Amino acid sequence: MIASLPWQASSWQRVCAQIADGKMPHGILLAGPSDSGKANFAAGLGAYLLCRGHDKPCGECRQCNLVAAGTHPDLLEVTLEDAKQIRIEQIRELIHWATQTSQQGGYKVCIINPADKLNVQSANALLKVLEEPPPKTLICLVSDQPTRLLPTLRSRCQRIDLGSPSQQEAVVWLQGQMDSSADVELLLGIAGGMPLRVLNSIDEDYLKLRQELASHLVPLSEGVRSPIQVAALMAKEEVGRVLELLYQLVSDSIAFTLSGGKVIKNRDLSETIEQYSNLTSVANRYKLLDHISEAQGQLNGTSNPNGQMLLEGVFVKAG
């Protein structure tokens, strides 16, 4: 766990003041973009509530050690288990856990992440817990897409919006996390300005895939390579990642055109992006972004679409 993220400092101070005043709600909804550090905040909050030390979380007391080892009996994490949804059985276990008294005599904390993956049945079961909350129990919902939560569930929680860092904050923080040879600004650009994404997702494989995907854009637009060919090649990769990268490259090419060639995040690929920008209209590229979002929605939904066909449908629109 990364100790504290500077762009969350004010939210953190507010919630600590609330705890100090004894005004901790039973339900909290942590909302914000993916990779903005919501899980980190939730983990920090859990550790804070369970710690018995002075400077919480102290990292030294028995409670902190149990949290760090992932074995604290009063900390429950509910997440996706090889499924696309959080199942009702998981919430039943949560209810059983919530109704028992705290084993260590303090708070009990449950973190549900991603909470937008609760299905209707699980969400309704969870709602009952929030309507009649057990004492000294915090249910913390974590979500990139809070609008997908049941409104009744949302209204039972205090919402904390955790935003993204400013460019400067992100650069400074990331420089402290990486060795000095890293091109922090380029990596941040590729990661959409999210420094945790740089650390979590951007490795050599990611950069190689990005290069490969970019190399198809111009041949696709010129009709030299067919969408079927490109989809067959790209379907060997993680389809969600291909779509995410394509979205970024196309967005970058739109920014490039609209700024008259000034704004570009993937600056190491500027030649390819410029060529691609000259081959397709901005309107077409916006439509392509819509198709990518739609494909992402299908991929994240419950229908289990065929990855290669999904990519074919997107690449057809890239030309």
Ligand SMILES: [Zn+2]
């Ligand atoms: Zn402690």
